[in-house]
Amino acid sequence: MKDHHIEEQYAKTSWQASIDLPAFEQLNEDLHVDVVIVGGGITGITAAYLLVQAGMKVALLEAGKLLNGTTGHTTAKITAQHGLIYDELIHFGKSKARLYYEANTEAMNFIQNTIDHYQINCDFSRQDAYIYATTHQYRKKIEKEAEAYEQLNIEGDLVHDLPFNIDVENALVMKNQAQFHPLKYLAHLVKVITDKGGLIFEHTVAEHVERGEEATVLTRGGPRVTGGHILSCSHFPFYEGVGFYFTRMYADRSYVVAAKTKSEYPGGMYLSVDQPSRSLRSMVIDGEERVLITGESHKTGQGGDTLKHYQALETFGEDVLGIDKLITRWSTQDLTTIDKLPYIGPLTSWPSQQNILVATGYRKWGMTNGTAAAQLLAKLVLKKKSRFEDVFTPSRFYADPSLKKFFQENLNVAKHLIEGKTDTTHKEINDLSEDEGAVVRIDGKRKGAYKDKEGELHVVDTTCTHMGCEVNWNDGDRTWDCPCHGSRFSYTGEVVEGPAEKPLQKVDHNMLESFIGEKSGY
Template sequence: MTQNGQSFSEHPKSYWQDFIDFPNFPKLDQDIEVDVAIVGGGITGIISAYLLANEGLKIAILEADELMNGTTGHTTAKITAQHDLIYDEFITNIGKSKARLYYEANIEALDFIKKTIKEHKIDCDFSSQDAYLYSTTDEYAKKIEKEAEAYETLRIAGELVETIPLDINIKNALIMKNQAQFHPIKFLLNLVEIIKRKGGLIFENTTAVNIETGKPPTVLTRDGFRVNCKHVLACSHFPFYEGLGLYSTRLHADRSYVVAAKPKKPFSDGIYISADQPTRSLRSVNINGEEMVLIVGESHKTGQGEETIKHYEALESFGQQVFGLESIPYYWSAQDLVTLDKVPYIGEITSGQPNILIATGFRKWGMSNGTAAALLFRDIILRRKNRFKNLYTPSRFIANPSLKNFLVENANVATNLIKGKLQMTNINPETLANDEGAVITIKGERKGAYKDKDGQLHIVDTTCTHVGCEVEWNNGDRSWDCPCHGSRFSYTGEVLEGPAEKPLQKYDYKMIDNLTSEDSGY
């Protein structure tokens, strides 16, 4: 129980995935041939499939888990071009023209979603909302003033105000008019039905592990099946195939947290985000006919920082201060990737491989950036001109800030690699309470232990199967998280998020004296 009486003892659950009748799709069990293989069943993959199926192309979606069960199913579901304090920074780092293009790409994505909802009469709780970026300190008030100047320079319609319709004492706020929010799963499920009607193939529990390059390329699955195609779209959050792009060194993973709460005070219209740290993001949501609020924030690098349960408690405390909370029926977390210059990588995975395209690094703004990626993919495959292609090209390397961030992020990886190898504990796994996990030491070797609610122990090797960093226990989500590149594993060792492709090694505690892995045959 938290200090305010709310319980975070249950496993996190996203509201977006509740009360939804999800269709089931088969696992790929044979070699197939299509025009476009789309790896990843989130917003980018599904909209790409919808757009290309509309153009008469034969497509196949390969989803390692179930559709919309990744970042798309755990989003805040704001559709906006107001992406925190970003436009002043973009003007400095990438120039006015590209900063304006970034804004236009995200507004076009919003317009596409709005138009598609209207065209197909989709009931997905879509509503237009003004977006507010607010400050609570003098330091960030000045930054918002600079951001307002950037809006003016880039011809972005904005308004600087001194109050917002919430019980938060602010210094100032910057409004971007006519943004939106929606229920992403309801929206995408309608597109899935259209994809099916147009002959699109969808496979779940089908993990793509590699690409045989060439003309044409072939996607290889973990089960040994082949998808021959003309184009591959890697829409799998972290690229399942990196080629020579070195994306592990050019991306870092951040986690953030969401509580869906019933407030005592009414929530006004609008979508809100603080410029100050720690971030606080707010929007309304209707759950079973009751108006509730999503309280979001507490961003940190995956596998690093304090106990994750404290992030949920911090959001609850903030909600109590602002609204007073009656209950918290849902809470969950999300993970997103950030590029060196904060602009997503969308396009050819590396120079010279035009048939393999990636979309990654949406920096928590995947509803608009992910849609923009799908629109760009369509134009690249159909060889149409698209003015956003150079903006997003993955091969770019802008010295400022990319070089500095490249060095900082990779120094961080090296530090965590060494730190993890040196960390040992004296915890006896038998002393763990039910629903508790911890790093343990067995015969001088670092292992991870979790005792489930029935008292059964689950022991795994804590060495991440990506590049060998040591994972840390995430007590908020009951997972093992890698602090180097953001791979996440279930308490039984299965991969939840890449770039790792192989599970953690598992051990039978009853036979631990032999330290024999499950893979070795016991």
């Protein structure tokens, strides 16, 4: 059942709808600062906060609005329990796996200490975190993960029941984790940044870097910002240098439904390890408890009918807790590296790029990974040592299993590149209903068409401006999504998420009118 009439109701996430964030001007002149930060999410804001506290002059550039990207669409679990991860990481060495746990635990404690210090009212609460299995296959994986906990001296307990109507084989609990309202927390850090003299600019798109002893960020429209260090804290690095990040990460989408439930929520944060995944946590907005139901992950552009993912989550919520009222829903996107560890540190190992730092690839665990990234970046800028440098360095490469994963992901890209070029399925443009998008053919060429609620057609070229793959229609979010590297575009062709930097080409209006007239027999 398609439910497009709720677009306006679901225009914002629960976090965004419950807080008024400050607005900032677009950059309109050249600047010289100590540090230039690109990206206004949890990493960029936390890094700016740490650096202004250290007395540095900082400029933060955000392409759109602060906290409107991945951070604004998170489920905001603050935990070092990141699914089935430690049994995998232990193969890279116990010390690296343990350091990953410590980095995320320290990040969690930093968040709580910051909240306590400023007395930030952001609904912070300690919660136990659970991963659970509903099949025999994943029961074994949970047991292996529990063994990894024991080897790494991570506190955790195997249990066999959950306080829900879910038949589980087993579950693994990591106690005393946390959750909060991320935008209320970060809005306070923004205030501290500006009070300390930090500069923040919205609607300022960073496009390129001029390298040097002092590097310069070139922005769309002309203004330049020069600094001793540049921190790339955008979702996908706005500048890759020779890092080839698009070959070493893949983009993954997942879906969130916020609902008022009939049954009282029992507390805790829960994540299934079976596929498709299911995640649960509670939140309080305007005094009303809501439950966030999350899951249905798939690679960007490869999810088919995206509305079915929302419907599957609604069905799950009804079965487990009963849904009294649907409040809102949204989707989110994150990047996963080939070894599942974030890339945090110098952009490349080249000496000329050591003052350009990057943070990306959080694998949907951005609250702790993003905070840990900001802490590490700040230390690198301040020339302080960190025991986490080698774990997260972007120049790392583990031959096994990283090499195998590298080839798997890039074969997947090649497959979708070829499929897109040879795709013969399309819909007739005159058959589109209002609020419907589809691939069409115009003069034999593949195009993307969307007819809005007023009946106006928006037609774009479907060739992604990043590497030339063909984008697919996402009917749940009304976007054109690239199945190769995760770029996303609005139905008018504007870039929503990178690595693409340029919009999709729009079809000439006169050409479109002529084509429609021919199809109509005029």
